[in-house]
Amino acid sequence: MAPMGIRLSPLGVAVFCLLGLGVLYHLYSGFLAGRFSLFGLGGELGGGAAGPVAVADAGTVDLREMLAVSVLAAVRGGDEVRRVRESNVLHEKSKGKTREGAEDKMTSGDVLSNRKMFYLLKTAFPSVQINTEEHVDANDKEVILWDHKIPEDILKEITTPKEVPAESVTVWIDPLDATQEYTEDLRKYVTTMVCVAVNGKPVLGVIHKPFSEYTAWAMVDGGSNVKARSSYSEKTPKIIVSRSHSGMVKQVALQTFGNQTAIIPAGGAGYKVLALLDVPDKTQEKADLYIHVTYIKKWDICAGNAILKALGGHMTTLSGEEISYTGSDGIEGGLLASIKMNHQALVRKLPDLEKTGHK
Ligand SMILES: Nc1ncnc2c1ncn2[C@@H]1O[C@H](COP(=O)(O)O)[C@@H](OP(=O)(O)O)[C@H]1O
Ligand SMILES: [Mg+2]
Structure with missing residues (x-):
């Protein structure tokens, strides 16, 4: 008889121990799988850093998913850029002067594209650092949901997910490149861009031309459409x-x-x-x-x-x-x-x- 009046059957103890071992095995194999999926990118992306490595579902992001959202963000931002240009109401302003004395311009095209691009990426990847050219107005928040679809051309080139720790990622958004030329209606020069850097190294790039509806993307050690x-x-x-x-x-x-x-x-x-x-x-x-x-x-x-x-x-x-x-x-x-x-x-x-x- 056990002290609390509970009788321990030897069979019950054995089953309990086996269950415990099963749980431990499950946890450990998951940890190893996480390590290996990160290890695959280790040389270039992980920078070979020692120390704890996040498991796949805790604190990591999939670069292939980030590419899909980056392409979508560049295209949706580009739609705003085109819409504002076609309306001919640019609300052109100067943000100041560059060091060389040129006007640093901003238009509604920059602002509205920035809002779309930033919130698409931020909603899909809330834990990553995003740096963007234009100010993001927190009072003008727009939650844009990603439908979790990865386009076929990306799936064809990049056949497996590529997990990296979220904290190693910095996203750079240019909601309207060639603003000066945009104000002069020189449309061919205008692009929207998203870049993902891992440990400071550029790894994913998207350049979209809104007036030609052409998009170039590439992932280092992944694939490209250009x-x-x-x-x-x-x-x-x-x-x-x-x-x-x-x-x-x-x-x-x-x-x-x-x-x-x-x-x-x-x-x-x-x-x-x-x-x-x-x-x-x-x-x-x-x-x-x-x-x-x-x-x-x-x-x-x-x-x-x-x-x-x-x-x-x-x-x-x-x-x-x-x-x-x-x-x-x-x-x-x-x-x-x-x-x-x-x-x-x-x-x-x-x-x-x-x-x-x-x-
Ligand atoms: N000296 C400078 N100071 C600040 N920004 C500069 C710059 N030279 C180039 N840029 C920015 O780099 C982008 C490409 O420049 P360029 O067309 O002259 O080659 C433009 O971005 P934006 O249009 O996004 O502002 C431009 O403003
Ligand atoms: Mg810009």
């Missing part, structure tokens, strides 16, 4: 540069590649990255290199950086440093973007902007 062109001219490259924040970029390009170098002034960082790729849109110009010399913000460049990286290309500062997509909003060292070229050789060819005063 590719590089078959060849590029490395010796006499056509160089695409800013038309409204150019600084001394033309002088830098001519000094580096010779006075006969073809320079294409164009609006939008998204548009200029697409100029390096094989894009079917007929409004898209083509170039071999993208160079920028003035200050620029991370929401302008992260998506292009991720797409180029996924396709084997590079986007770095002019001195060849990788750009980290965490922390501060901007980068100081200019930009060099290339694909299917010897990027480091191009970096060596460029003048040191600090020394030549071309910044």
Whole structure:
């Protein structure tokens, strides 16, 4: 007889122990599965960090789902951008001046696109950090639900989920790239963009052209719906540069590649990255290199950086440093973007902007 008057049967104890073992096994195998699904992305995304790893359903996000929502956000934001432009009521304002003294413009297209894009992503992934170009008005909240459908083209390219810890993720939204050109009704330059960085590295990029209804997306070590062109001219490259924040970029390009170098002034960082790729849109110009010399913000460049990286290309500062997509909003060292070229050789060819005063 047990002390409380309960009799323990040996069979009951054995069944109880077996049940306990079963529960332990279940928990442990789930933990291992979580570890392995994260491990698959470890080298690039996890940064090889030691320490506790979140299990698949606690504190993790699936990058394939993030890609689906990012594409949807870029398209829905783009619908707002198009609608406002077609209404011809832009409510154009200045947010101030850039360091070089250009107007930093904002329109209803920027604001309404930002609202759609931000709340779609925030509602689907409440625990991730989202940095966006425009102010988000908490009083003007809009809950937009994602229907949890991953488009067929994404499922075809990326056949398994890719879980990463939510805390390692930073999302960058540009609700309207080429605002200056948007106000001038130069529609082909305008894009909406979403980028997902993991541990500061650009991993997912979406660039959408609302007026052509063309969308490019790519995931590093995942897949893409866009590719590089078959060849590029490395010796006499056509160089695409800013038309409204150019600084001394033309002088830098001519000094580096010779006075006969073809320079294409164009609006939008998204548009200029697409100029390096094989894009079917007929409004898209083509170039071999993208160079920028003035200050620029991370929401302008992260998506292009991720797409180029996924396709084997590079986007770095002019001195060849990788750009980290965490922390501060901007980068100081200019930009060099290339694909299917010897990027480091191009970096060596460029003048040191600090020394030549071309910044
Ligand atoms: N010197 C600078 N300071 C601030 N933003 C800059 C900049 N140079 C470029 N940008 C931003 O980078 C994007 C691409 O620039 P550009 O068209 O001149 O190549 C534009 O983004 P937005 O249109 O989203 O504001 C532009 O405002
Ligand atoms: Mg913008």
